[in-house]
């Protein structure tokens with residue numbers, strides 16, 4: 151028997167012996183924090199649970215697993231699922247930052263470490279990667295994805311799946327991955343979390359689905375259905391998404407889990423009549439496992455008993471869950487060795503990777519007069535100012551629950567580590583920032599809101615910061631947002647720097663000291679009021695445990711920033727949604743009539759997609775296409791020479807964009823179709839090649855209702871960001 155037949159055989163064998171209750175049990179994931187009238191031990195022994203959510207205590211995981219394997223009738227092991235998003239104990243930069251590295255290999259390594267640490271503690275399933283396209287910075291969960299672009303999003307999705315799952319399902323030290331949230335969650339109206347998304351099929355297929363498809367191609371074992379309504383049908387009851395696209399068109403063989411409580415919520419949406427209807431609709435739409443609502447457990451059997459739901463439908467839903475457990479080797483190796491955990495968590499190698507990841511994720515947005523890198527000769531006293539400069543918690547993020555804030559090297563600490571006694575460093579917080587109401591994660595973690603400063607304290611702290619700036623050679627001003635200001639249920643109507651941070655920047659700037667603004671945040675923020683006051687801006691995001699050391703490496707020039715934005719950076723929230731791959735319209739941006747689509751501000755972003763500066767300079771030359779014409783289905787090759795023309799080693803992210811000039815639908819002004827991050831020593835030149843084949847040149851045509859590659863003329867640009875000007879043309883015939 152081949153391995154697939156063997157798995158099917160074992161699944162059939164189990165299914166034959168299972169009662170209806172045990173089958174529904176496999177479709178049920180119970181939540182650690184969800185109150186239940188029946189003790190979890192009883193449910194496990196009775197085979198009423200297939201998976202457990204949010205449990206992360208290794209001893210408890212082992213205890214329950216022993217119970218499932220030794221005391222349940224059919225000895226089926228449990229899956230332990232947790233949100234391991236950008237690290238488990240060793241917390242790496244947030245996913246939006248990791249994507250800004252434009253380095254899929256790095257992303258794969260990071261998620262492999264996350265998997266190693268999580269699996270050592272008994273977690274065998276992560277609810278990641280989050281591959282939702284996000285084009286609206288108001289949406290708090292923009293932090294969890296790779297940004298606005300489907301091509302880059304697809305590459306980062308593949309890398310994450312490989313990192314989490316390893317070479318194949320069941321690779322030791324790896325975990326099952328889950329592509330979420332299927333699909334369209336990032337398009338929530340107004341950037342408001344959970345709000346409805348309306349996506350025409352062309353936009354859905356051309357922009358929002360490709361990263362999911364890429365995850366599937368990389369072998370992702372599970373998908374998570376999203377919370378929101380997509381075109382008025384909740385994603386968790388959406389047959390078009392789950393049945394038509396995922397199973398029929400894409401031939402997905404793994405299983406789908408709902409988002410937490412989303413099955414029961416089908417009634418809350420005003421879609422299902424009641425919980426029984428909700429369970430029926432989710433299951434028959436294609437959701438195999440109910441996360442944390444117990445709606446399947448409590449209501450599916452009734453539909454079988456009244457004859458509306460054939461048991462065969464339940465069997466089909468159970469099959470891929472059992473198959474996954476078998477393929478993961480869980481029946482053979484259900485337990486973890488708790489004595490090994492300490493050896494695996496937070497090792498020096500993991501921390502080193504966290505430092506590299508933070509260095510490579512940083513994006514240099516501004517560097518007037520080459521203020522950066524800092525020079526020891528001219529900086530003898532350094533003021534480090536701002537509410538995020540010495541914070542440990544805020545270098546992590548909302549999804550960092552197993553991380554330990556005390557592991558974090560703050561920016562103040564990192565700078566001390568770097569310069570020792572050569573530079574005198576002093577710190578002043580200046581202002582405090584806080585949310586208006588506690589975040590969901592603070593509530594979950596039992597964190598209390600800090601006690602606000604009194605007016606007198608605020609005045610004194612502000613004054614102290616400005617006074618410190620005035621007597622220092624240089625100021626590193628660390629501003630942005632707290633970790634709890636982005637993430638789930640953390641959307642914002644404004645992108646302004648919270649609290650009195652703008653005032654602080656202006657007051658510090660008034661001292662005429664040179665300022666390096668370091669941004670710690672999970673989303674683009676409105677910099678329009680501060681950008682002119684600061685010569686240098688380094689975006690470091692929520693950079694993780696080694697954030698402070700990485701920032702010091704970058705500021706002092708031991709590393710050259712090479713990250714690039716994966717989101718267009720708006721001038722203000724009023725521009726959202728904003729993205730580079732928009733259509734030409736009847737009055738394109740290049741038309742002489744065109745000034746702006748707004749009368750009160752430019753409609754271009756403050757910083758474009760793909761943008762990021764370096765301490766060195768790069769020259770592009772010799773760009774060529776191997777032919778000016780190709781037939782449909784053929785591949786053209788673009789090549790370009792890139793030379794480091796500066797005096798420092800540095801990395802450049804070479805990017806290729808294309809545009810189809812006419813066709814069955816209007817096509818975006820430009821779309822990313824290739825990228826490559828290369829390292830160049832001073833004076834070094836490399837030739838970079840990209841292939842443009844049918845995969846890059848096809849799109850889903852709304853007029854044809856299918857994927858097409860059209861015989862048309864195309865533009866192609868090569869350069870270091872989406873404003874690239876090196877241009878060529880070719881024809882598909």
Ligand code: NOJ
Nearest residue numbers: 233277330331409410638
């Ligand atoms: C809700 C979130 O939307 C999802 O991303 C997460 O995986 C689940 N909760 C489980 O924590």
